[in-house]
Amino acid sequence: MVDDISHPTEPDKAAFRPGPVQTFSCPNCGGVIGIRALGITINAVCESCGSIVDVSNENLRIIETAAVKAQAAQIPIGSRGTLFDTEWEVIGYMIRSDGSGRYLWREYLLFNPYQGFRFLTEANGHWNFIKNIRVAIETGGSSRIVELDERQYRLFEQGRAVVRYVMGEFYWRISVEEDTAVADYVAAPHILSKESSDGDIMWSQGIYMPHREIGNAFKLDKLPAPKGIAPNQPSPYTGKLGQIVNVFLVSAGLLLATQLFFNERAADRVVFDRKIQAPASARDQLLISEPITLTGGLANTVVMAKSNVSNNWVELDATLSNDVTDASDSATLPIEYYSGSDSDGPWSEGGQTTEVAFSSVPGGEYHLQVEVDAGAFAEGKPVDLQVKVIRDAPIWANFWLTLLLLLPYPAWALIRHWIFVLKQWSESNTGSVSNLTRTT
């Protein structure tokens, strides 16, 4: 796209030599008017008195006398700089503003005898390299989106553009206070601008330029740093975000593959499975299993409990003890299940099954000790229980925890990117808040 803007035809990378500058005497003050694009320039501005002179014929008619005093351009007229492998000469400069006159921007007319004309625009230190294009772009209806070269541009702002100051030469008839309707559509770093005046519509296409590139091109040391965010300024986080998301996706894929590998190799062996009926008198009594043999080295061991409670609860305190070392690990397994119906229909909460995993349990002979308490015991009723012990079960908790550890940095990068885009679009005057969701 950059090439499209800079090289509409076959690129000619040869720098052009300084051509002859044709001079005329200003019919108003007698000052010298220099013309660099001879034969193309229609209007030129006298550097001495600021009068706009029609230089397209020999009469040198004064079109407009200066209304404002001379203002210095950041890139002086006559400066040359190389952008996109082409050397451009600044031949014209103008200051434009919105209808209110509060928001000003500057436009530089660039000329290369082989490539024609381009513009550099600058507002708040943000620069764009712009080319006029001859295309018919459909903007009918309420659509805020236009499409060009398979790229969608979204309407960012629209209003009036008034010429406030001119200097140098121009290939069209220019006039201070000239007023045109403008609309800017953006697809960062690209911008598409529409200017309408007296039924004529002119489209131009531009690309955001870092101010340092402009400074380097025209050998200017002190271009002011940009302030705020330009409509088509690319998010500085976009590239980083892409890289970070790629790293995250690859890591998450690797993590999943590793999890599936461990799931596949897990023994997942039931080493204890008993159904018991705990009487009410069993409250606070220790129920001890027969010996349980856990084979292999370190592995997780899951204790699972099930009880068909309904609108009631059961709580088990399970302790797995090594018969030889006396090492033990304990956990509580609460089971509660409630259901019913109300004006919203049937409801239920809790479940009749619960499980707990013991970490890194060495192989050996074990006993499972269980203490049971239950809501039914208060009514003197027994509860039915099923207790299972599973050796080396596939466990997903490690996977989710690791994935959680991978997430904060991409999430932070995404948030920063979104803050940038939100700030950018808060400057839009099209009220297109809905555009925000479609911008990134």
Added chain:
Amino acid sequence: MKHKLYAAYCALAILAFMTANYRGFAASSLFRTEHRQQQDQNHYHK
């Protein structure tokens, strides 16, 4: 540069995940409730 640091961090996290799985660690054990801690301690210090 930052994405390279992040990639290194991810690699370490995956390595830790593999080690934890290999050694039978279950992350859910970090969050389980233990109502009778005193009794548990007795078990450990038997």
